[in-house]
Amino acid sequence: MKHVLAILVENKSGVLARVAGLFSRRGFNIDSITVGETTEPGISRMTITLEGDEAVVEQVMKQLNKLINVLKVSNLSQEPAVMRELMLIKVRAEPHTRSDIQQIVETFRGKVVDVSLNSMIIEVTGNDEKLEAIVLLLQHYGIREIVRTGNIALLRGAKVTRENGEARRSKG
Amino acid sequence: MIIAALEHEQVEVIFGYPGGAVLPLYDALYHAQIKHILTRHEQAAVHAADGYARVKGKPGVVFATSGPGATNLVTGIATAYMDSVPLVIITGQVATKLIGTDSFQEADITGITLPITKHNYLVGSIEELPVTLAEAFYIASTGRCGPVLIDIPKDVMEQEGTFCYERNREIPGYRPTYVGHPGQINRMVKAIKEARRPVIFAGGGVIRSGAAAELRELAIKCRIPVTLSLMSLGAFPGDNPLFLGMPGMHGMVAANFALTEADLIIALGARFDDRVTGKLEQFASEAKIIHVDIDPAEIGKNVPIDIPIVGDVKQVIRELLKRVQPGDTSDWLQRIEEWQARYPLSEGTAPSSGKLKPQFVIREINRLTGGKALITTDVGQHQMWVAQHYCFREPRTFLTSGGLGTMGYGFPAAIGAKLASPASTVICITGDGSFQMNIQELATVVCGNYDLKVVVLNNGCLGMVRQWQELFFEKRYSQSLLHGNPDFARVAEAFGATGLRVSTADEATAALEKALSVRGPVVIDCLIDPAENVYPMVAPNRPINEIITGRDLE
CATH class of the missing domain: 3.40.50.970 (Thiamin diphosphate (ThDP)-binding fold, Pyr/PP domains)
Structure with a gap:
């Protein structure tokens, strides 16, 4: 099963190496990892997607919690959450296929962000399924290059992931 | 600063x-x-x-x-x-x-x-x-x-700066749990009361948290036999009738049988290392397992746990002792006694051969020190013989590299042990391979004139490697024979320590007596029977009740 972990970390040098190193050392596979700032200065948020059964994910979370710079680990796949990934696709686009491609992009609510004589770059965001679907369609025209940001996720509703204690509901 | x-x-x-x-x-x-x-x-x-x-x-x-x-x-x-x-x-x-x-x-x-x-x-x-x-x-x-x-x-x-020091400051991402969950402790009380075949399996955590006294009280109050991992030898008195010995690969037969047939295992500050569990799938298949550990990541890591308790072992046992009631374990204890009588520890193959037996040397050290010395070991056969044949009675009296299995640990660790407890008799029991991994520290001990003794159980080979090659690689002794070993007594003398060399039982006793009577560093080079193996033994990745004893091979 696929799991998405949200990890709040102190933004100190080496923290990414600590987290990534833990995965490789203990033989856990990461599908994707993203890092970014949060509203709190000095605290970053990582989103890690990984494949594994319950026991593996439990062990991953426990080991992550042991890292001193890790403030909070939560498994977002156990609750309703919004998950998004951004992808840029460079696709072969001859003058006669351009409008077809354009139509596909519109259907997926993507954007064309660059056009050249025989290629286009398409920007599209969504969950795994959606991204895989557009890739499948565009393969028909010839995909030259893909880059993906990896998943980010937020819990649905007013609930937030905070550094102290469990995820809690805000009063509003 | x-x-x-x-x-x-x-x-x-x-x-x-x-x-x-x-x-x-x-x-x-x-x-x-x-x-x-x-x-x-x-x-x-x-x-x-x-x-x-x-x-x-x-x-x-x-x-x-x-x-x-x-x-x-x-x-x-x-x-x-x-x-x-x-x-x-x-x-x-x-x-x-x-x-x-x-x-x-x-x-x-x-x-x-x-x-x-x-x-x-x-x-x-x-x-x-x-x-x-x-x-x-x-x-x-x-x-x-x-x-x-x-x-x-x-x-x-x-650089220069202002010095402002605050001990034990709070760290946001670091909050160890010390107090066990009361509901879980209640479940533990119930499980102990209901158990008919319980075993306490204690690990190094019992020593680290200073819970030896609590462990003793729990075992004696509830009449539960105790097995100790290598890391916790000394946490329960080795001469108590409830003591089963160490479990696992070179563990006592009774300890392994007890773990295999137990209906309840109470694991305290232990981490279910593969050297203890043997083949995981067949480990303690009949038992409910309670696991108390301060590190939540250890709980359920190797073995599925029925009652997990995150907390400091000492605090959890103290809490438990307020409520716990003994179950009926009399049939079980009798069964264990029978195993212990039927499978005593081997004192070495062919003891009448006249060759010096390592088991004898260790038993002599135990006898002469009353089991009160502070013992360090290196890694290999001698380490297992010490764990089997020396009777540890107090916590923090046995220092050995259990997890990493580091050859070269014992001798320098003895220096640290002596400094930590200058009044104790400190003895490093080592092998000829291990000793040479940090033999240069003879200079350190001579310099400080530390009163510590080194007993080299010298079989001229990397004994544990040689044993595995004998048993599992058809006696192909690839690179495990240490030709060119020095005379360790003369090496010691060259550094300025006292060196003694012995090859018979009588000489060994006399040398140990002498070493213990003089102050300062002494190295005893014991030329032991090189064919001696560590038994009992469980082959790697086999269930721990499938035991090879020395007798099978005689």
Whole structure:
């Protein structure tokens, strides 16, 4: 099963190496990892997607919690959450296929962000399924290059992931 | 500033080795009151600090220089990490502006030690230093203990700053749980009351948390037999009738049978190492398992747990003792007694051969010291023989590298043990292979005139490797025979220690008596029967009730 972990970390040098190193050392596979700032200065948020059964994910979370710079680990796949990934696709686009491609992009609510004589770059965001679907369609025209940001996720509703204690509901 | 912080932490002794990047630190040490032990290799400095910490129960402190000084520490740090030993290691680093340029004696020691430290730091400025040192001591010695390394660039050491030191400061991402969940403890009470075939399996955590007295009370009150992992020998008296001995690969038959047939296993501060469990799928298949550990990640890591309790073992047992009621274990204890009578420990094959038996030497040490000595070992056959044949009675009297299995640990650890407990008789029992891995420390012990004894069980080979080759590789003794071994007694003499060499039982007894009667370092080179193997034995990845005993092979 696929799991998405949200990890709040102190933004100190080496923290990414600590987290990534833990995965490789203990033989856990990461599908994707993203890092970014949060509203709190000095605290970053990582989103890690990984494949594994319950026991593996439990062990991953426990080991992550042991890292001193890790403030909070939560498994977002156990609750309703919004998950998004951004992808840029460079696709072969001859003058006669351009409008077809354009139509596909519109259907997926993507954007064309660059056009050249025989290629286009398409920007599209969504969950795994959606991204895989557009890739499948565009393969028909010839995909030259893909880059993906990896998943980010937020819990649905007013609930937030905070550094102290469990995820809690805000009063509003 | 570093020295001032160490004084605040009441550090009495530092183990270390100077070099270019720590010159400012050693200069500050020159006028300080803290004792510094100069080992002859950085690895020995960590092992000595580790031995000190295991005996004293507080962090051992190590200094080393950048580059090779720091990398020489790695084995010692990994040893301490695997056995949860509190250490604070301070390494010098090249000056800040040189970091990352592959400068002279530069090594990324925080990167290298990332997976073998509980935490580590590269200090960026003098302002960070007091906080970092305070955090390091706090992290090393609380929760599940472990080594913490602080890498300090030379220019930071030379800076001046205001010193403001606050011990045990709170760290946002670090909050160990000490108190066990009351509901879980209630479940534990119920399980103990209902159990008919319970076994307590205690590990090193019992010693680290100082729970030996509580363990004894629990076992005796509830009439539950106790098996101790290698790391916890001494946490329960070896001569108590409820003691089963060590379990696992070279464990006692009764201990392995008891774990296999138990209906309840109470695991206290143990981590179900593969050397204990054997083939996991067949380990304790009939038992409900309670696991008490301060590290939540250990619970359920190797073995599924029925009643998990995160907390400090001592506090949890204390809480438990308020409510626990003994179950009926009389049939079970009788069964265990039968196993113990039927499968006594082998004192060696063909004891009448006239050859000196290692088991005999260890039993003599036990007899002559009354089991009250502080014993360190290296790794291999001699380590297992000590675990089997020496009767440990008190916690913190047996120091051995259990997790990492580091040859070369025992001798330097004995130095640390002696400094931690100067009144104790300290004996390092080692092998001819292991001793040579840190034999240079003879200079350290002669220099300090430490009253410690080294007993080399010399079989002229890497005994445990040779044993596996005999049993599992059709006697192809590939690279396990140590031709060219020196006469260890003469080596000791050359360093200025007393050296004795023995090859019979009578000589061994006389030499041990002599060694224990003189002050100062003594090395006894015991030429033992090289064919002797460690039995009982469970083959790797076999269930622990499938036991090879020496008798099968006679």
